[in-house]
Amino acid sequence: MIPAAFEYELAGSVDEALALLGRDEDAKLLAGGHSLVPAMRLRISRPSLLVDIGRLDDLRYVREDGDRIAIGALTRHAALVRDPVLAQHCAVIGAVAALIGDPQVRHRGTIGGSVAHGDPASDLTTILLTLDADFVAQGTDGTRTIPAAEFFLGPFDTALARQEMLTEIRIPKVAAGTYLKHVRREHDWATVGVAAARVDGRVQIGLTSMGPTPLRARSVEEALAGGASAAEAATHTADGTEPPSDVSASSAYRAHLAQVLVERALAEL
Ligand SMILES: Cc1cc2nc3c(=O)[nH]c(=O)nc-3n(C[C@H](O)[C@H](O)[C@H](O)COP(=O)(O)OP(=O)(O)OC[C@H]3O[C@@H](n4cnc5c(N)ncnc54)[C@H](O)[C@@H]3O)c2cc1C
Structure with a gap:
């Protein structure tokens, strides 16, 4: 099916994305588009404005931070599969990402999109909950950290506020x-x-x-x-x-x- 009509804006920064979200009550962020666009095509989702965050390359990273690993929300599934920091300190994340969909999905879909979408059938969300991950969300009033155990509220429902963006996922280093x-x-x-x-x-x-x-x-x-x-x-x-x-x-x-x-x-x- 063809999605309902919508406006489109390309965000150049997190602040700009948040401001654009505030412009319209039915605005939605677009990351890899591999959950949102299928939902729009079925008209399950009808955002009036799509705020494209897909070019915020600063949010694509995996790095060590003491005894934790920080993953940028826009890191794609395919990048998780081959990341050397994860391979050394939390290989299960790459192993899970490798099982997501097909190569096209893994090269477009992002870890932040998977978390924010809140699908009970998502693979990454289960391993993140298992590891007691923390989710860093930025809103217009600043940044807060939400433990995974408090994040998933129901099917496709999360603790993220409407004008809030997930920016980072933090996980512990685990040997097994x-x-x-x-x-x-x-x-x-x-x-x-x-x-x-x-x-x-x-x-x-x-x-x-x-x-x-x-x-x-x-x-x-x-x-x-x-x-x-x-x-x-x-x-x-x-x-x-x-x-x-x-x-x-x-x-x-x-x-x-x-x-x-x-x-x-x-x-x-
Ligand atoms: C054919 C197919 C097969 C798939 N198979 C699997 C599978 O086997 N296992 C699996 O786990 N997943 C699967 N997926 C889903 C895939 O992993 C998606 O990429 C993922 O669920 C969403 O990531 P995205 O970047 O595409 O998000 P999008 O589709 O762009 O966004 C999804 C939702 O999250 C919101 N959002 C996105 N990024 C942010 C952010 N940073 N902050 C706040 N809100 C945000 C959007 O507004 C939207 O509501 C499949 C998808 C397809 C199309």
Whole structure:
């Protein structure tokens, strides 16, 4: 389908993008366009003004910052896959990015767009939640940092204010992490995805497509911390989740699949 009519502005800086967002109540930022444009074509999204931030190259970076890694919001998925800092200090991010869509999607889509879009089927959001990432958002009154655990509010709903832009993602350095994505066909979205990582000596688990937002499998984490085996802990995978039923899988199938993947992910850690 053809999108509804909209205006277009190219932002030359974050401040300019924020000012343009303030010009129109229905204005939206455009980063890689690989979630927003399909939604516009289906007329699920009808922004009156698109503020293109795709040329803000200052926001494309990955750098060490003490015991953290800072990633610019406009860093593309393909850049995450081959980044040497991530390869050395948090290789699971590149491994997850490599599983997103197809090469075209990975060469246009951005990590900030994935986070801001808030899709419960997104792969990057699950690993970022698992790692207790922090999201840096700039608004007209300054900058604030939002912990991942407080960021995802519902399907396609996040803690970002309307006139706020995500500028940076901050993650810890981790030695061990994995992400298992079950798909029906190559390049598909996850029927279920499971992330596992060792963060500060603790095993942390995240789930994709098991509820309205990316989720942490807290019961599994607590069982492991209490000395349970991987198999015992994995039986708690579906606790507190709301796996959807759709054309890809039933709710019960997703719950079973997630348990199997959690056990496998723990074996890989
Ligand atoms: C065919 C196809 C297959 C895909 N497969 C997968 C997959 O397997 N796994 C997966 O995780 N994803 C998948 N995606 C989604 C892809 O990863 C998108 O690139 C990503 O979700 C959005 O990033 P973007 O830069 O394209 O954002 P855009 O589409 O430009 O924007 C998405 C939303 O975020 C907002 N936004 C963007 N950047 C910012 C910012 N810096 N601050 C505040 N708001 C912002 C926009 O206003 C918009 O509402 C797929 C997409 C397509 C088209």
